[in-house]
Amino acid sequence: MxxxxxxxxxxxxxxxxxxxxxxxxxxxxxxxxxxxxxxxxxxxxxxxxxxxxxxxxxxxxxxxxxxxxxLESMTEVLIVCDIQGRILQVNQALEDLTGKPESELLGRPFNELFGLDSQPLVEQFAEKLGNDAIVDCEVNLVTLEGEAMPLAMNCSSRYDVKGRLMGMVLMGRPVGELRRAYEDLNKTHSELKQTQEQLVHSEKMASLGRLVAGVAHELNNPISVVFGNMHALKRYGERINQYIADVGAHIDPTLQQGLREKYRIDRIESDMGPLIEGTMEGAERISKIVLDLRRYSGVQKEKPEPFELKQVVLTATEWVIKAAREKPEVDYDLPHNCEITGRQGQVHQILINLIQNALDVMEGHQPMRLSIACGRDGNDAWIRVQDNGPGIAEGDMNKLFDPFFTTKDVGKGTGLGLYISYGLARDMGGNLSAENVPVGGAAFTLRLPLNGEHDG
Ligand SMILES: Nc1ncnc2c1ncn2[C@@H]1O[C@H](COP(=O)(O)OP(=O)(O)OP(=O)(O)O)[C@@H](O)[C@H]1O
Ligand SMILES: [Mg+2]
Missing domain, CATH: 4.10.280 (MYOD Basic-Helix-Loop-Helix Domain, subunit B)
Structure with a gap:
C-alpha cells in the first residue's frame, strides 16, 4: 500500500x-x-x-x-403516560374512539379521557404506580359522540433501563360489543323461554279445552233426561191434582180435610208448580252454560256462520259490565244490519278481552266512558272499543300483542288476553290493532272479512 x-x-x-x-x-x-x-x-x-x-x-x-x-393494527386502546400522568403516546384505536389526533392528546392528563363516573377508579391507577398491575378494571372512555364507552382496562408501570419508574402504560379493550352480544343472547334466551312457556300454556289450554268439551258433551245427555222428565212430571203433577180434586168431590168433606192435612196436600199443591218451573229453569241454564263452554273451549273449531255484529257486541259488553265493580257509561254506535259470516264465539271472546282491558285501565278514572262502535268498510266489518283511560305508553305500543306482556300487578294479568285475541283475529282472516286517541284513552279495532275467512 x-x-x-x-x-x-x-x-x-x-x-x-x-x-x-x-x-x-x-x-x-x-x-x-x-x-x-x-x-x-x-x-x-x-x-x-x-x-x-x-x-x-x-x-x-x-x-x-x-x-x-x-400499534395501528391493535384494536385495544393504548395510552403511555409519564410519572405525572401526562400522555406521551397513544395509538390509532384511541384516536379513532375519541376523535382526537395524537398531537392534541400529547401532554394532556390521561384522566381527561374518562367519564366522571370513572374518575375514582382512574385515580387509583396513578396511586398504584410502582405496585401491582391493575387488571380488567372497567372504566368509561368518553367517545367522539360524547358517549361513555366501557373499556376493560389493564394498567402497568413503566421503567427505564436503569430500573427507574418512568410512568405507566394503559391498555383497554372495548367491552361494548361483547356486552351487546351478551345482551342479544340474553334477549333471545328470554324470548325462547317465553315461547316455551307459551307453548306449554297453549298445550295446557288445549287440554283444558278438550276436557271442558268432553265434560260438556257428557253433560248433554243427563240434561236432556232432566228436561224430558221434568216435562213429564209437570204433566203428571197436573193430572194428579186433577185426580185429587175429582176424588175429593166424592168423599165426605171432613174426611177429605183430615186426609189433606195428614198428607199436607195443600202445601204440595202450591209448591209443585214453582218446584217444577224452577227445576226446568235451572236445567235450561245448565244447558246454555254447556253450550257456551263447548263454543269457547275452542277445541272443536266453530264453523263460520252468519250473525249480527250488534248482538255479539251487546252480549259481550253486558257480560263484562255485569261482573265489574265500577260500571262505566257506554256509548253504542251499532247499526242494525251489520251481518257477517264468521265465528261468533271467537269474536265474542276477543270483545270480552278488549272490554275487560278497557274497564281495567279506566278503574279509578271518573267518569269511566266506553265507546263501542261497529260498521262496514268495503269487504270488511270493524268493531272499535274505545276508553277514556290513560292510553298506551309510547314504549309499550309494539309490545301489546306479545305473549305475557302485562303492566298489571303480579297475579292480576297474565298478559295473554291481547296475544290470544290477535291470534284469533288472524285465524279468522282479520286483524286487531291499537292506537291512542287524541282526546285521551286507547282504541282497539277488530277488522274481520264480511264474508267468511280469507285464505290463511
Ligand atoms: N285499553 C287499554 N289502555 C291502555 N293499555 C292497555 C289497554 N288494553 C291493554 N293495555 C295494555 O296491554 C297490556 C296487555 O294486555 P293483555 O290483555 O294482553 O294482558 P293483561 O290484560 O295484562 O292480562 P290478561 O288479559 O291476560 O288478564 C295490559 O297489561 C296493558 O298494559
Ligand atoms: Mg287483558
Missing amino acids: AETKTQIKSSLIDKVGMDAPLALDETTESAWIDVIQKMDKVYADLVHYQVELEQKNAELEEAQQFIRSV
Whole structure:
C-alpha cells in the first residue's frame, strides 16, 4: 500500500495546486506527505462513519415502522403516560374512539379521557404506580359522540433501563360489543323461554279445552233426561191434582180435610208448580252454560256462520259490565244490519278481552266512558272499543300483542288476553290493532272479512 514518493508528490501537487518540485525541500516534503496521509485517513474514517450512520438510521426507521404498524393494527386502546400522568403516546384505536389526533392528546392528563363516573377508579391507577398491575378494571372512555364507552382496562408501570419508574402504560379493550352480544343472547334466551312457556300454556289450554268439551258433551245427555222428565212430571203433577180434586168431590168433606192435612196436600199443591218451573229453569241454564263452554273451549273449531255484529257486541259488553265493580257509561254506535259470516264465539271472546282491558285501565278514572262502535268498510266489518283511560305508553305500543306482556300487578294479568285475541283475529282472516286517541284513552279495532275467512 505504501505510496512512492513520486506518487505522493504528484498527489500533493494536485491538492495544493502549485509547482511543488520547485518549492519543496526534503523535510517540508515529508511533512506535507504526513499531513496528506492523515487527511486521507480522516476522510476515509468519515466516509465509513457516514455509511454506518446511514445503516443505523435505516434500521431505526424500520424498527419505528414496525412498532407503528403494531400499534395501528391493535384494536385495544393504548395510552403511555409519564410519572405525572401526562400522555406521551397513544395509538390509532384511541384516536379513532375519541376523535382526537395524537398531537392534541400529547401532554394532556390521561384522566381527561374518562367519564366522571370513572374518575375514582382512574385515580387509583396513578396511586398504584410502582405496585401491582391493575387488571380488567372497567372504566368509561368518553367517545367522539360524547358517549361513555366501557373499556376493560389493564394498567402497568413503566421503567427505564436503569430500573427507574418512568410512568405507566394503559391498555383497554372495548367491552361494548361483547356486552351487546351478551345482551342479544340474553334477549333471545328470554324470548325462547317465553315461547316455551307459551307453548306449554297453549298445550295446557288445549287440554283444558278438550276436557271442558268432553265434560260438556257428557253433560248433554243427563240434561236432556232432566228436561224430558221434568216435562213429564209437570204433566203428571197436573193430572194428579186433577185426580185429587175429582176424588175429593166424592168423599165426605171432613174426611177429605183430615186426609189433606195428614198428607199436607195443600202445601204440595202450591209448591209443585214453582218446584217444577224452577227445576226446568235451572236445567235450561245448565244447558246454555254447556253450550257456551263447548263454543269457547275452542277445541272443536266453530264453523263460520252468519250473525249480527250488534248482538255479539251487546252480549259481550253486558257480560263484562255485569261482573265489574265500577260500571262505566257506554256509548253504542251499532247499526242494525251489520251481518257477517264468521265465528261468533271467537269474536265474542276477543270483545270480552278488549272490554275487560278497557274497564281495567279506566278503574279509578271518573267518569269511566266506553265507546263501542261497529260498521262496514268495503269487504270488511270493524268493531272499535274505545276508553277514556290513560292510553298506551309510547314504549309499550309494539309490545301489546306479545305473549305475557302485562303492566298489571303480579297475579292480576297474565298478559295473554291481547296475544290470544290477535291470534284469533288472524285465524279468522282479520286483524286487531291499537292506537291512542287524541282526546285521551286507547282504541282497539277488530277488522274481520264480511264474508267468511280469507285464505290463511
Ligand atoms: N285499553 C287499554 N289502555 C291502555 N293499555 C292497555 C289497554 N288494553 C291493554 N293495555 C295494555 O296491554 C297490556 C296487555 O294486555 P293483555 O290483555 O294482553 O294482558 P293483561 O290484560 O295484562 O292480562 P290478561 O288479559 O291476560 O288478564 C295490559 O297489561 C296493558 O298494559
Ligand atoms: Mg287483558
